[in-house]
Amino acid sequence: MKITHIHIERFRGFQNEDFEVGSQLTAIAGQNGTQKSTLLGIVTQTFTLKPEDPMRAEKPLCGGSYISAFKDKFRLSPIFDRPKGHEWTISFDIGVDDFTVESIKRTGDPNVRFWKKGARQEGDGYISFPTIFLSLKRLVPMAEEAKIITDDTLLTPEELSEFKQLHNKILIVQTPISSATTITSKNKQSIGVSTELYDWNQN
Structure with missing residues (x-):
């Protein structure tokens, strides 16, 4: 539909x-x-x-x-x-x-x-x-959030594997993802990735 x-x-x-x-x-x-x-x-x-x-x-x-x-x-x-x-x-x-x-x-x-x-x-x-x-609240940079909560356990192993594949396919990158961290603030929830070259704080 x-x-x-x-x-x-x-x-x-x-x-x-x-x-x-x-x-x-x-x-x-x-x-x-x-x-x-x-x-x-x-x-x-x-x-x-x-x-x-x-x-x-x-x-x-x-x-x-x-x-x-x-x-x-x-x-x-x-x-x-x-x-x-x-x-x-x-x-x-x-x-x-x-x-x-x-x-x-x-x-x-x-x-x-x-x-x-x-x-x-x-x-x-x-x-x-x-x-x-x-809403437009999703555009607020994480650096401007007063408080954030992180969680590395939201995705199941199967979901994490699929997330890694889709992330690299959509963004056309080949850097292996070591982890995906759920980041929650007052305005939004997102997922940040960490690799051997950078972590989610630099996303």
């Missing part, structure tokens, strides 16, 4: 906009304030993981979970973000019909929630699919 097309009927500055999605990679570029993060939030807000989904208990290497939190994507305005003021449709290549999401009234703060249009039953509001939403 792949996303092929995004139609935003209305969402803040977006009005009747269409976006085609690449089969392997989609690059979104623009100046600050042009709603790049909003677009990513719209896409990931369409998905969640149901309690019975086995991926719900899994953890990505970047930390967190495969469910993207609403608070990490949107800060809603109590004045301008109103029920029925948002609607978008995501299209897929196979397996799922076009899926339309709209904002509906919610009791509490925030006063709106995003839900599948026309559906009101529990469990019908989203598509069950793992997602990761990486």
